[in-house]
Every structure is written in structure tokens, then in C-alpha cells.
Amino acid sequence: MRRVLTAVLGAAVVAGLVILGVIGTGVAEASPPLRAADQITDQADALGGEEAQVREALDQLRADEGTQLFVVFVSSFDGLDGQSWADQSAQQSQLGSRDVLFAVAVDDRVYGLSVDQDYPLSDEELSDLLVNDVEPQLSEQDWAGAAIALARGLDGGGSGSSGVPIALLLGGAVLAGGGYLVYRRRKQARTESGDSGRAPGQPRRSSSGEAHADPHADLPTQQLTFQASSALIDLDDAVQTSAQELTFAQGQFGDEAVTGFQEALAASRAELGQAFALRQQLDDEVPEAEPAQRRLLTEILRLCQSADQRLDAQSEAFDRLRDLDHTAPQVLEGLAPEVDRVQARLPQEEQRLTALQGRYAATALSAIADDVEQARALLDNARKELDEARAALQSPTPSAAVVSLRTAEDATAQADQLLDGIWRLETELAEAGAALIAARLETEKDLAEARALLTPGDSSGLASMVARAETALAAADAAVAATPEGLPDPLTALRQLTEADLALDGALGSAREARAQADQIERRLDQAMVTAQSSLAAAEDFITTRRGVVGSQARTRLAEGQRHLDRAVSLATTDPAGALREAQHADALGQQALHYARSDVDLGASNTGMGRGGYGNRGGMRGRGYGRGGGPDLG
Template sequence: MTVARSEGVTAPAAASSEAVGATTGDLVPPLVAAGAAGALAAYGYGRRRRRVTTRTTPGGSGHQLISLPELDLQTRQLLVDLDNCVRASAEELVFASARAAPDAVTPYAEASAYAEAELRAAFRLRQRLDDADTAPDGDDRREVLEEIVARCEDAGRRLDAAAPGFDQLRALERETPAAVERAETRFRKLAARTPATEAALAALHERYAPTASFPVTGDVEQAKDRLVFATLRLNRARQCADRGEATEAAASLRAAEAAVAQAGVLLDGVDRLAAELATTAARLPGALASTETALGAVHGRPPTARGTEPFPLGGDPRLARAGALLASVRREMTSGPHDPPDALRRVVEAGALLSEAGEGEVPDLRDDALLPAHAAAAAATDFVGTHRGAVGCAARTRLAEAERLLGPGSSVAETRRADELALEARRLAEQDVRAYGNPSGGEAGAGTGGAVLGGILLGDGEGPVSYGGPRTRGRRSTSAV
């Protein structure tokens, strides 16, 4: 990509990874902030329990209940808004941590962690409502919905309360030139990486089946779009700072930082997928051979005969299905470029069927199941994060559940379920993006449509989104951005 060079920015740039010492004399003392955060958490817990017990209208007088459909819609929007806040806050914490003392960042990291924990609990409840087998009805459903509302509101208040102190910590309005330099450094590194990442993506297209590289198709182009947007915003930040327009400079800088961060996610995703495909391709032959041997033993076939002839189709349908899956994988591996994660999923499924049938010695495929599941979850996380301006509640809920199931000690069944949920999350997110369309940048400049789609700017094209909850995340919003 050729990034247009504007006066004030001579090359693509982004935030430096070097920590810079921060002056914290004018900051809220960390101990005081932490104490206030603890008090707010205790208050939030009590308020949440009272709300669930009395089932009042959220934000209302407590005398009249809103309808279940309306409450359901409210929870979906609250979850989307809070998820966006948590993602943006975590992103900006990285920039703060690069220049401030750890003790100064701790209260705000704790507020972000609290919000994320509440968000995950709320998503877990939402998944319970979405699952046909666990979904409650009537008053029980209302109670779960109100618990979601209460958790989201408590988490949002915690982030909102931390936002003023965080602004003092970051000091974007006072330290714009230095922050711009850090952003430009990171930006230049990403721009320099772009051609190599583009070549790596082309190599994936040649080496594997098209479906293997599908998760990152278009990511390099989107990264270029974010870099163009960041170029213009960094130039504007410098110009505003030179004119003494500190508020406008900080807003443009924050938008540029977020765009650079998303460009990094998009480029990193291509490199990560290349490594994942190589690892999975190397793992596949061993997993296939061990599972073929196990199934062959059930049919009285010696290990040396694996893959040489079809498995019998009669008898237990689970064994027949396992044989068909293994045969399809063997056929694809010997016929040319294939999709290693998809093939490994079928091998793991064959092993699960063999286990269900209770026949023979089943190979341990837990690590094999984790490879495609982690890859699917990572790809879905990247897609949701870089398209969060359009992605709805269902995709985020499935992704959160997939991440929960991929926790330490997950079984093969849990890992396979997580894989399914991660793939569904990606499918639903793509569906949301298609329905959202391609936002126009209008007069705001190149890349603005992508910035809105990525949740860098608010839906009206203003912004940027900053650390904080639903009430404070758009505090730097200005049409000048």
C-alpha cells in the first residue's frame, strides 16, 4: 500500500512500545482510587441483588415492569455497549501501561478487570437464555434478564467512575506531541510489515485450500484502510496541537491510536494463522494414523494396513461414520492442497464416535481438538474486535461462551463445543457486518467508514471511543475528529 504523505506525517506511524516515565504528581493517589473502587464494587453488588429481588424496571420507579420482549432487547444492547467499552478500555490501558508506573495504572486495570468479569457473567446468562435446553420461562426468564441488566450497569458505572482519573493518567491533552511520536513509531513499523504480510497471505492461498485462509481474507486491505485513517488523524493531531487546540488534538490522536491498534490486530492475524496452519498440518498425519489404527483394530485390521482400503460400512453406524470421516481426510491429504484445521476436526470427530461406540482403545485427541478450536476463537475475537461497530449480541455471546469452554482442563467434548461456538460466532458476526453495509466516510476523510465499522468512532462518525463506560466512552466526541 502507498500511504498518502500529508504535511506533518512523513511516514506511517504508531505508538512506541517503549515505556516512558510519567509524571504522576497530579494523579489521584492509587490507594485512594482503589479504596473508592472497592466501595463502588460493594455498593454495586448490593444494588444488583436488590434489583433482581424486587424486579423493578431498570432506571424506572419500580412500580411497573417493562415487557419481556422489551427487556430482552435492552439486555442485548447493554451487552453490546459494555463489550465495546471493555474492549476499548483494555486497548487504551496498553497505551497507558507503556508510559506510566504500574502502581498508577493498577486502579484502572482493576476497574477494567471488574467490568470484564461482570460482562463474562452476563454473557453466560445470555447464553443460558439462548440455549433451548436451559432457557427459562416467565418470571424466571425476567429474573435472568434483570440480572444481566444489573451486571452491565454495575460494570459500566465502575468504568465511568474511573474515566476522569484515567484521563489524568494518560494526559493526552497535555502530552500530545510525545504521544503522537509514540503512535508514529508504531505506525511506521506496521506499514513496513504490510508488504511481507501480504506476501505471506498469498503463500497461504497457494499452499492450502481456499477455506484454510478464509478467516483472514481481506485483512491486509482493511489494515491498509486503518493506516490511511491513522495517517490523516495523526496529521490533524499535530496541526491542532500547534494551534493550541488541545481537546481536538487529543481526540484525533486517540482515534489514530485505535486505528493503529486495529491495523496491528489485522496484520498479526495473518501471521498467526500461517503459524497455526503449519502446526496443524504437522499434527494432522499423526492424529489421522493413530485414529485409523484404533478403528482398524476394531475391524481386526493390522496397523500396517491403515489407509490402504475403505473401512466396512455395515454394523455400528458410529463406526461407519468414523470410517467415512477418516477416509475423506486421507483422500484430501493425498490429492493436493487441503484445509488442515477442517481435516483435524474430522479426525477428532471420528475419535469421539469411536469413543461413543465403546470399541477399542481410543487415542487421546485432546491436544488435537484444541488446535482448531483455539484458532477459531482467535479468528472470531479478531473479527469481532475489528468490526465491533456492526457486530450484534448473538455473535459476542457465542464467542464469550467459546472462550469460557476453552478454559484450563477442558474436555474433548467441551473443546469441540467451543470450536462450534467460535465458528458460529464468526458466521453471525459476518452476517451482522453484511447487514450493516459499508459505512461512508462522507466529508470526514479516507478510512472513516472503516473506523466506524471498527468501533473506533461512534456510529455517527464522531468520536473517538475512549477508556470508560457507556456514559463516558464518547467524552472526546467532536465533529473535528
């Protein structure tokens, strides 16, 4: 299994390159992960006339150390982060334990380094090499120099430096003075780094020299980030579990008996939403100064502790209500038929999924592709737990049945939720297909109006919006057309049309009367609501049923997406335009949540480290870097 380090130029460096005229305004040509057939792959023509010098360094490394270094230069990583791109390319190339892949997207300003878990250099040694030898060359756009520096460093000739402190935080670490993070799996051993020369326990000070009233002054910011992220994950899991427990209790005792628990859960869920909103603020593209970061992290911890304490305060009474130690036989008797009911759904939902796979593109069904398989596995586990509960009830320690019953309840509820997701997506795809007709007509109508309004030398941006809408129309037609090359994806097509038409509407806004514009936006709002609800529902199902390995990024996007969707609903009648923006934002966050959740699940399955970070100047950069994973050697 491979461990990967990635980097992204920080905002300050990018701003400097814009001033120097280095970064152009064109769109980079995207390259998907590839199979490296040669040790040098230069699709971006980055090496120019220096390929021979690079190859000489690679040959020398191979002769001295037995290491094959594969260097890949492309324009863009096709929307992937450097970690994913480098690791996928390494896997496609079937690299061995002594092989290294170094990938650079010269226009994206991103790089990734993929090495095997068993590669002889340590994380610290690789970190020193990248910080001291490779990144300075990348910052100067000396692509050949970066490859040569890496080869020489792996060959033992790098400048390096010793004692670079590493501080582990949520699954990773920040290199002191560096611009990237070294990520590892959650719950690995953690080491703390220094904090800008501040001794542990010494309070941070503002620029005026006054100490802040920081309740966590004894913790470095990285460790505080870890604690806040861990608290978010733990609370999200607790809320999800409590909701399932409450559902079973409602079915057993009725709503009146669990009113207090419902209120406590609702209040804790609200505080969880506030905490996720703060986490999103920390994760957005606008960086906060360290004092502001610490205040937000402290508030996240406060909210999580408050919500958790509220749930804990109810847990004893809740356990007395359910009293599984004494009611286990009755619960077992009622749970077995519930497992049978959900099990009986499997053939129908499997047929439904097969039919959907014959009608729609894989991209449209990616969120539910393995739902039947997952549901079946959950139900098998539930039956196993029921058998163990029966055996425990006949044993000298019948209380052991409680754990098995709770596990069986949870597995059954998750399986039912997964199967619900299949028919729900079927409905949403059908609704998207129907909405496409109206969406296309609206876009064509707007295009006709926009074309009529275009004048020679137009500087309003209308021409570019017309081009975008025309492209979206063509893409939507391709996405909904069943051809020998592919099946339709109505939700993607509807999303493309809605986004392009919204941009076109913006350019046409000054030419339309307010009422007509409001009517059109309201129609688009219905379309955006369909895609947003689908994205969030798919992400929620995915995260809820795999929450054991899903981290805070996916959960934060999901919580924020639901908040924006709720906001869209509340604005729908009073501010349709604002509601539309909220719905589209919710849709984007839902897609991001599913992306991050999938990455976390893949990480948990492969024990592959992940991250992304920056190269270039050290100032003002944040990111993630590389980590170790375990698993088979792909080479």
C-alpha cells in the same frame, strides 16, 4: 437492497409431526442458494400434480400487479437459515424491485421470503399475510396451497387482519401472537407491542397469581431483551476500548501506574463473561418460561451496569493519568513511529497471505482473507488522524487533537492485531498439518479395533460409528490433498477426524481399559485445543476489528467459547475427557461466533434485514423474521 423474512417450525409443532410420522429419520438432501431460472423451482417434488394451479396463481399475480413471484421448494437449506438462503438466491437470480422470492425447505421445516426494500406492501401487511394465509398451509404441508395463498395475498386477495402490533427489540420485532420476529437494523425507530394483555407498569404474575419482584415490571419482555442486548454490546465495546487504552498507558507510564485500572478492567471483564454466559443460556435450544427469561435478562442488566460503573469510576483518574490535553505533542511524537512500524509489516504479511493462498483452500483462510486490506485502511485512517492532530495543535483549539489521537491509537492497534492474525494462522495450519498424521493413525487404529469387535446384529451403535469414522477419513484425505480441483484445509480435516474418532472412542469405551482410553483422549485433546484456539482467535480478531456492526449473538458465542476453552485448560490434567468436550464446544462456538459476526458485517454493508422465525402453531415458538435494508436494486 432486499428485506427478508424467514421462519422455522417451533419445537411443539415439530414434536407433533414426529408423533404423526411426518418427519422421517433420513438426512435431507442439502441445496445451496440457487439462481431461479423459472418462477417455479421444485427440487423436492413438493407440488406433485398441483404445479399448474400454482403457475396459474403466479400468472394472475403478474398480470394484475406486475409482480413476479418466484417459488422454490428444496429439501434442505444446506445449513443456512432461511433468511440467508432466500436472500442469496434472490441476488443470484438478479430479481427486480417488483419481484418476490418464496423459498421452502420442506425437510428442514424452514422458509424464507425475500422482497425488495421498495416493494409496495408494508412490513405489517406482509406479516398479516404470512401469519393468516401462508403459515397455516405450511403447517399442513400443503406446499401448493402456501404458494397460492401467498400469490393471492400479494394480489390483494389475502384474508389478512388489521392492527397486528409489532414490538421492536434488538434490531427487530416480535409479531404479537406470531412465531417469528421482524428484524431491522439496530438503532432504528422502535414501537412497543402489548404483552399478553398486561397493561404497561402492571407486574407479571406467576401461575399462582403472586406478583414477582421484578425491577423492570413496567417493561415488556421484548423491550427488556432489547435493553439487555444493547447493554451487552455497549459493555463489550467499552471493555475492548479500555483494554486498548490500558495498553497505551502501560507503554507510556509502566505497569505500576495503572494497577488500579488493570484490576477494574479484569473485574469488569469477568462480569461481562458472566453476562454472556446468561445470554447464551437464553439463546440455547432449551427455551425458558417468561419469568425465567426476565430473571436472566435482569441479571444481565445488573452485571453490565456493575461492570460499566466500575469502568466509569476509573475513567476520570485514567484520563488524568494520560492527560492528553497536555501531553498530546508527546503522544503524537510517540505514535507516529508506531504507525510506521505497523505500516512496515504490510508487505511482509501481504506476501505471507499470498503464499498461504497458494498453499491452502479458501475455507482455511476465510477469517484472514481481507486482513491486509483492512489493516492498510486502518493505517491510512491513523495517518489522517495524526495529520489532523498536528493541525489541531497549531490551531486556537489544540484540545481537538485529543479525539484524533485516540482514534489513531485505536486504528493502529487494530491494524497490528489483524496482521498478527495472519502469521498466527500460518503457524496453526502447519501445526494442524503435523497433527493430522497422528490423528489419522489414531483413527485407523481405532477403526481396526472396532471392526474386530463388530459382531453380527450389533446393537451398540458401534457399526454406525465405524461408518462415520470411515467417512471422516475419506473427507480428511480429500481436505488435505492438493488437487487440480482444490487446495488443502488441514484445520477442517483435523476437526473432522477428531470429531469422528471421538464418537468412535465413545462406542469403544466399554472395550478399553481406562488408562489406555485416557491416553488416547489426551492426544486428541491436543488436537482439539489447536482447532478451538484457532476458531476463537479468528472470531475474536474479526469481531474486535469490526465491533461497530457486530451484535450480541456473535459476541456471546465468542465469550462462551473462551469460557469453555478456559475450562478445557483447567480440566486438561484432571479430566482429559471433560477437557476434550469443552475444547470441542469452544471450537464450535468460535465457528458460530465468526458466522454470526460475518452475517452482521454483511448486514451492515448491505442494509439487508435478517431473521428467522417459525410457521405453524403459535405456541412455544421463538425466532426472527424480516427487516428492511437499503441499497441498489439487484434487478
